[in-house]
Structure formats: C-alpha cells, structure tokens
Amino acid sequence: MRIARVFTRALYGMEAPLVTVEVGLAMGLPAFTVVGMPQAGVREARDRVRSAIQASDFDFPRGSKITVNLAPADLPKHGARYDLAIAIGILAADGQLSEAAVVSREFYGELTLNGELRDVEGMLPALLACRREGREAVIPLDNLAEAQVIREQQCVVGESLRDVVEHLTGPHKLPFVQALKSHDYVYPTGDIADVMGQEQAKRALLLAAMGGHHLLFVGPPGTGKTMLAQRLLGLLPPLNDEQGLEVAAVRSVAGYEHRAATPHSWLQRNLRAPHHSCSAAALVGGGSPPQPGEISLAHNAILFLDELPEFSRHVLDSLREPLESGHVTISRAGYQAQFPARFQLVCALNPSPCGHFDGTLASARSSPDQINRYLGKLSGPLLDRIDMQVDVPRQPEILKQQQTEAPPAQTPKLREQVTAMRVLQCERQGCLNADLQPHQLSTVCQLQKSDHTFLVAAIEKFGLSHRAYHRVLRLARTIADAAQAERVGRQHLAEALSYRALDRLLQQLREL
Template sequence: MSFALVYSRALCGTDAPLVEVEAHLGNGLPQFHLVGLPDTEVKESRDRVRAAIVQSGFEFPAKKITVNLAPADLPKESGRFDLPVALGILAASGQLAADGLARYEFAGELALSGRLRAVRGALAMVRQGRLAGRAFVLPADNAAQAAVSDGAEVYGAADLRAVAAHLSGAALLPRVRAGAPVSLPSVPLPDLGDVKGQHTARLALEIAAAGAHSLLMVGPPGTGKSMLAQRLPGILPPLSEEERVAVWTLRSLLPQTQQQEEALLQQRPFRSPHHSASAAALVGGGSDPRPGEISLAHCGVLFLDELPEFERRVLEMLREPLESGVVHIARANRRAVFPAAFQLVAAMNPCPCGYLGHPSKPCRCSPESVRRYRDKISGPLLDRIDLTIEVPALSAAELTHTRAGESSAAVAARVAAARQRQNARQGKTNAALSPAELDGEAAGIGSEARQTLAAVLERLSLSARSYHRILRVARTVADLAGDDTVTRAHILKAVGLRRGL
C-alpha cells in the first residue's frame, strides 16, 4: 500500500477543525515533501519524523514521500502533526496496518528519539474528536487534561513505538478514564479573616461574589485594596463541571510551562496582569490568535491593580467583553472567538500621589492633575462597573485594636446560599440577567423599589445601563438577606455602593 490517511486536528481559538493527514509514497528520487499550508514548526517536522521513525526501530522508506495536510486553505501550526505524519508514512510503507487508523485521531510532537512531547490544545481537540465519534491518542503528558472531559475515549502514549504496538494489537495503550480526578498541586487561598476593619469593602466584596458583579475600589495606598481582591476567589463557589471543562480548554491552549503554573483545577482563575500589559496580552490576539488575560480569567476573576496606569486604549477594549462575555479576534486570514465571562475587580488611588482625602497625609496634586488622572478611565467603562466603593485609610488604633473579621468560610457559606437562590429562580447569576428579565415579575423587584430608583436616576442623571446594573446589585443584596422581593432599602444600598468616584 502506497497511500494512508490519518486524522488529526488543527487549532483555531478554542475550535479544533479536522485535518486529514494524507501520506503517499511514489517512485523517484528519495524526497520528503510536506504541503497543506504548514508553518515553519510544521515544516521542521520532516527532520523530527525521519529521526523518530529510525530510532523507534522502523525503516524510513527511500521513496518520494508526499504528505498533504488537508484542507489546504487552513493554516497548520505547532508540532502536533509529527505523530500523525509518522504514522501515515509507516502505514503507507506497509510497516503498520492501516485498518485501525480510521477510528482514531492523533496529535503529538516527536522527539528525535521517538518519545512523544506534550502539545497545546489537547482538551480542545479531544472534545471535538468525541463529537466526531473517534478516540484520541495523545502524549502521556496530555492525558491528565483529557480526563477532565467526560465521555471521551483517550489513550496516552509515551513514544511512537507504543502507538504502533497499540495499533497492531501487540500491546494496548492505557485508556484514560473519562472524568477521572486529576492529581494537581493546590495551595491554600488567602483568608478574608486577615482583613481588619473595612466593613463597607468587605460587604461590597461579598455582594460581588454572590452576584458575580464587577467591583472598583478607590483608596490611598496601603488600605488593603489588593489584599481584598486576592481574597475574592476564596469566597466564590467552586467550579461546576461545565465551568471546569471550559477553564481547562482555555488552559490547554497555553504553552506547557504556563499550564503548570495554572494547575489549580478546582479553584477559580485569578489573573492579575501588570499595568504595562499590551492590548494583545490583555484581550488576546497575534497572527495565530491566542487567548488573553480576560479569557484566561473566564469563570474567575480579572484583577487590574492601579487601573489608571493601564493604557486607556487597552482599557477601552474591555467594554464589549464585559457586556457580551466573549471576545472576537479578527485577523486577515483568521478569526477566533474566546469565552471571556470574567469578573472584573479593579483598584486605584484617588489621585496621582494617592493621598487625596487622607486624614493625616496631605495631597500634593492640583485639581487639574486629579482630573487628568481620573479621566484615564472613561465614563462608558465606569458605567459598566457594578460596584464602586471607597476604601479609606485605617487609623493606628483601628489597626492595632480591631479584631479580625469573619473568615472566608463563613462568608462563602452566605455567598453559596445566595447563588443557590439565584440558580433556583433564574438559572444564572444576577449579573447575567438581561433587561427584559429584570423588568419581569420573576426578578421580584417591587413597585416601591422601582419608584425609588427612578427618583435616584433623575437626581443623579444616571444612564439606562446604570439603572439595570443597580437593579442587579439590589437583587443580589436581597438574595443575601434571604428576601424574595427587592425593596426600597435594597435599592438605596445598591446605589450607595456605586458612588465611590
């Protein structure tokens, strides 16, 4: 047989389109051609495949070898095609039975010794392969990721020789049990009990956790803004099965070194990029689109410290994902859609020197410099933030004599109860409620509450978006209190937690 067909997958965002690896051996001078819009990494696989086949005990055919990666108009990148290319050559040369190839898909980078190295996007490829009804053969290092996805038939292999033995029936590969728990390192989360005082900020953090609301904290340096933000994941509910798969699908798109740094499977993501981050780093992009920080914070928290220090152009790119929960990356020859349902938490100083309104340290900033500093954050972006609070400086007496507050476990219990009420009532968090759902009877917003909010809107000249965001926060305040109906008191509390600037 001089022709063989092997299935694999490319990556385009979180999508993994099918790639047919066609290998043909013909007469003529020994050559090795690789076609089908491969990039440099894929073209270099010719040398890796040749060495891996020989080192695995097979013969590299002295023929004119042509390998086509179809469809031809789909860009192919990375070394994931090494394994299917090698199997295609072995099957086409008769060294490997081709009968069983059709029920599998393959991906893996080959070392010169024939050992399989892990690749990016393993979970995304496995999910697509499962929908196609085929099993997947991956490097053993990727097998743990595949265990996150239920219903997938996945086999982990150490080297090319083991894959060939499995296909010939000589020695079957171990199958990764679908949904098996993955043994990954974990670290204890910071506890909210470490925070002294700051009752308003603690309340805002609890409301933000209960309803998945965005939060902006304004205050002088050293008042605990970053400390509070870092303790938000500890009071959030654990990831559901669906969220866990979504988070790890995005994690699998990262290089292996970064995946190990993010190996906290049960905990919600917490991303805190530096304020020098570029637009591509924050939102995603590149010629081969990769997820940015907002997508890596999907189902978790994106913390932006020193918010006005970010480039305004970069911050403005957050506006659409905050509303839609997805980000669209468009390039001349590629398009990618990444989920970005993140919870934004930001912190900033009240002025450039940081001490505007401080009880003991004078502010050195002019009114004009304060205005320019705050103008770095646009009105439309502020309008999309649900809670805006002030985090004041604590006195020495408050720091030394105030007892620690409630632990994260106590607050997390109330947050979980509020989330259960929301899921029972509407099947989603309050932050995800649409304007039509807020106007309906199911939201439980009383007529007195609506009249109170209408009067506040008239007095403060707030936008229609602010109207609905205040309603969402008020609904969360009522859920934390165990009330079925949103009252005037809930509305006033929600308004009071939106006036930090």
C-alpha cells in the same frame, strides 16, 4: 502510488477541526513534500519525522517520492502537533502498519529526533471533539493531566513512536487514561478576617460574590484594597463539571501553563492579575495564530486590575465589549477566533496621583488638573460597566486596637451563604443577578411606583446612564436576596446607590 490516511486535528481558537493526513508514496526522484497550507513549524516536520522513524528502528521509505497532504488545504496548519500523524501515515503507506490499525484513531504529538513524544498545545478541545466522533486518541504522556479531566473517553498515552507502533500492531497495548473520580477543590489560603476593619468593603465583597458583580475599590495606599480583592476568590463556590471543562480548555489552548499543572488544578478558579504595563493583545488576546489573553484565562474566575489608572486607556477600553458579551473575537486576515471571557472584574485605584484625596484639596498634594488627568484615563463607558464603586478609607482607629490573637475564620461560613444565594438566583431566573437581561428586570426587580421615582431621581442627580440604572437594579436585587426579601425595596436601592464612591468623588472634584 500507495496512499494512507490518518486523522488528527488542528487548533483554531477554541475549536479543533478535523485534519486528514494523506500520505502518498510514488516512484520518482526521492523527495519529501508537505502541502496543505503548512506553516514553518509544520514544514520542518520532514526532518523530525525522518530522524524519529530511523531512530525507532523502522524503515524509512528510500527511493520514493513522499507527498503529505494536510486536508482541508484552506485551513492554516501551525506547530509540531502533526508530527506523529505524519510518521504513522508514512509507516502505513509503506505497509509497515495496516490501514485497519489507524482508521479509527486520531494521533497527536511532536516528535524528537530520537523518536520520543513531546506534548502539544490545545489538546483538550481536540480530545473533546475526538470523543464526539467516537474515535480513540493517541497522545503524548506529557498531556496526561489534560486528558484526565474528561470523562467517558477512549484515550491512550505513549512516550515514543515505538510505543505507539507497538500499540497499533498488538504486542504491547498502551493503557487507557483513567479520568479523575472526584474533583477535589483546593480553596486559596487567606481569610477575609485578615482584613482589619473596612466593614463596608467586606460587605460589598460579599455582595459581589453572591451576584457576580464587577467591583471597584477606591482608596489611599495601604488600606487593604489588594487584600480584599484576593479574598474574593475564597468566597466563590467550586466550578461545576461544565464550567470546569471550559476553564481547562482555555488553559489548554494557552499552553504555556499546563506542563506544571496537576489534573485537579485544571478545574479550579483562579485570579489573574496582569501588570499595568500589559498590552491590549496580552489582555484580550491576539497574535498569529490567535491566543487567549488574560480575560479568557480569567473565564469563570476573577480578573484583578490593580492601579487601574496606570493602565493605558486604549487597553482598558478594550474590556468594554467582553464585559457585555462574555466572549472576545480576535480577527485576523482570512479567519477569526472566538474565546470565552465571562469573568468577574475587580479593580483598585488611588483617588489621585499622590494617593490621597477625599474631596478637599487639603487632603492631597496634587492639583485638580493633575487629579482630573489621572482619573480621566477611566472612560465613562467602562465605569458604567462596573456595578460597585466602594470607598476603602484610612481607618487609623483600627490600628489602636491591638490584636492578641488571630481572628476566627469567616470565609468558609460566608462561602456557604454565597453558594446558597447563587443557587437561588439560578433557580429563579437561570443566571446570576449580574447577568440579568433588561427584559428580565421588569419581573425579577419589579419596583413600587414610589421606589421607582426615588431611583430615577437619584440617577438624574448623579448623572448616570441607562446602563448604570440597570446595574443599580441588578445590585439591589442581590442586596434584597441577601436580606431574604421577595421584592426590591427602597432600602435595597439606597444601599446599591451608596456604592458609587468614584461618582461622588468626581462630582466633588468638579465643584472645586
């Protein structure tokens, strides 16, 4: 029996475990068998590989029993990513390629019937793992944009099986992928000055950008809640190299977006805004094999949930653990997959089903029971995890102020302030204020005795939890940083407590 070994990698959540493709050619009845826990897409590789080898004018071993083992056998294998590795293994076992030509390389790609290479999902985690092992990666040309975001790599791209074989045998070497020399950040269009009025909401948006705080806008329709949420993306600084690779890896695993992506867009923050009809699996991830959901695609970026009470309560409550831990674990029979999910949550809601309610029944067409049922979809534990609840009221006086020219841009200047505040926080405590741990609050947010008494009294009056107490402290620390104050004082605590619009609204509703 003639045996050849070729390396490739599987996709297992955000990991890329090594898979050894062992190809054996033996005497016997002609057969082509794939073993090693292959799923349907992998078993179908037999027909694709046979046709691709023949269409590329190579000899397909006839009269031999071909056995392909994908090791380790206890790891499920999905998709068509193993086609190229299987084809190279067959050619190596048949003597058409030398063992030395394949031993230090890894091969990825789906084969068409005429031998062309097609892109595969999850290429970025595989390339990062391949770089750690010091091997050369051979990938499809359509995955070029992903490969260009990685520096210090050994990676070549090919368009067909023939290109790859000629690269291995020497006549025509494939070019190495050149990494991006600079990551030019493209800021989103739209300026915060586009929002008319709403100075308190703009102030809250700036604080949320500085400290990484979660934010909830409460107000009637048409007051600018959605526009404010969209402007937050422009206030955030660019991602660093490590954060950019994390974002790009998640998008690579998701797969369906990368075909139209440019190399620079892989490293950009984005705003994910799923419709309120989405399921829990679409939001947090799921499927078989597990795929990242919207919260993972919003990693190091923004998740915007508009019309928050229209989401299913079960869907909203599935956010509770990721908001605390920064990751989500998808469990299926036999294995688990973990995806990063450190996102900034921005929500918007109307105060009642009719859209209007300011604490008095005269302002709404809905009854107290209808309003209670509408807002009751938001559980207390979820609201506890949102740092700021900001009122976005109607401001009819703003409409009377006719504007004759566009207001000057404010976002670039505010972005500089946000960047400076984030640098200050990371140098002081190693993280943003929103991520401060309870044991850090005693030193970073140390209060005078009178200020602590004031805060405790306010917490008891609003009926807030211990978690909300900590979140008020974190927000007050951001407010103090914005004011360039060394200590958190009563004025900072008072402003932090003023961003509890929904709590006040619910308290007024209970009094009706």
